[in-house]
Amino acid sequence: MECATLNNGVEMPMLGYGVFQIPDLAECERCVLDALEAGYRHLDTAQSYFNEEAVGNAVERSGVPRGEIFLTTKMWLSNYGYEKATAAIDRSLARLKTDYVDLFLLHQPFSDVYGAYRALEDARKAGKARAIGVSNFYPDRLADIASFAQIKPQVNQIETHVYQQQKYAREVLARYGVQAEAWAPFAEGKNDFFNNETLKSIGAKYGKSVGQTALRFLIQSNVVVIPKSVHKERMAENFNVFDFTLSAEDMAEIEKLDTSESLFFRHDTPEAVEMFIGYIKGRGEV
Template identity: 55%
Template sequence: MGNAIAKSGIPRDEIFLTTKVWIEHYGYERAKASVLESMRKLQVDYLDLCLLHQPFSDAYGAYRALEELYDEGKIRAIGISNFYTDRMVDFASFNRIKPMVNQVEIHPHNQQTEAKAWHDKYGIQMEAWAPFGEGRGDMFHTPELKVIAEKYGKSVAQVILRWHLQRGIVIIPKSTHLERMEENFHVFDFSLSEDDMAVIATIDKKQSSFFSHNDPNMVEWFVKMVDERKQQHDCTKDKKNW
């Protein structure tokens, strides 16, 4: 990524770089070292946004490192990811600098309406890491979305992106197909009506299409994954030293 940025010829101020701190790098010292290492690999002297990836482990210590790097101008904005509303309020209340962004699961089948109201109250921007829900639940074939898409001569994906934008949600759509990447840009030449927005509100299943961070089994899964990654890292390090 760093080499691609350097070779692109695009001015740095026209590129918005976001990175995250993973759980195994939580804690003040490790988080700070992780961010600085990311900057070194990206070959940049500042990041536009840096987030804590998950609401586990020593998130408070890690966030203090982000606050310090923000004060130093090495990060332009700091935030969190996958923090449910209760954790977001806690974090916003007991840290020196309130998180500026919370990147969470938001899509038509999990609209996070109540969470959105709380984020608005605290002035924290919500960002959708899976604006299409990765197509789960037959998202792109949802009858209500197909009817609206046909009405505007747009794709279901474009309707979903427009819906996010009108709700004030930052979106980061992902595609490996060039034509779909281009299609994703063409969402500023139409607006959904209030009736359209109301129809989309009716397809909210109000539950994750992936997993719950409140599930103890899922927390244990994260802990196990961190331990396995650490073992793999240590094994690779030993092989290099040998």
């Protein structure tokens, strides 16, 4: 598996398996077992997915040595602030049945970010996280935390796919030595993703599907990808992207699909903050 070398020397597999929107614990455990069997060695979960426990069970049951798996989780907003985040790290580790994660991210750029981030820094120093980072940090927020935090983030996980290629955000990440990681590398199928004619015709030249072509484009753009599927055959398909290389012309053609717009929502608006506060209140977390 190709890896990205993070700014603290940790090796992160370029392809992983994400478990967003698999809330049923038995189903999530089955999915992670299937993914590990398909060859994935990089898993992405979050406190807010409410399935860390299933991921931990699957890793344990799989028999794959823990040291061979790159495991990421994310701190949810209601746990922000130094003390709450410190306790929440230990709860995540307990649910994941491990004494360390490979990457711990702050899920959102709101609320007491610095307090929560200091808890991640301490977790890294204590060996509870091999790498730390952020998610959904737009270029200004990323520059801020990369400049003022004691430990520069290793990774920023942001919406990235062929329709939102994040060219400027990735320029800023490169400037600060922070690895780009894509969430929703298939845009969750939005915009008729899997029928895109450009991806279809380019993929056909290599005997590859739309999904494989889209993942390969991101990997060749030095973006880590974590596609999700609950179907074992699709997990295998999405994993099978390391035996071909898109030509420079094909890369340039796919670059033209970029609209530089989110297909979900921006994270730098008052409405985004209000939406997240709504979630938290709705779940009785504040």
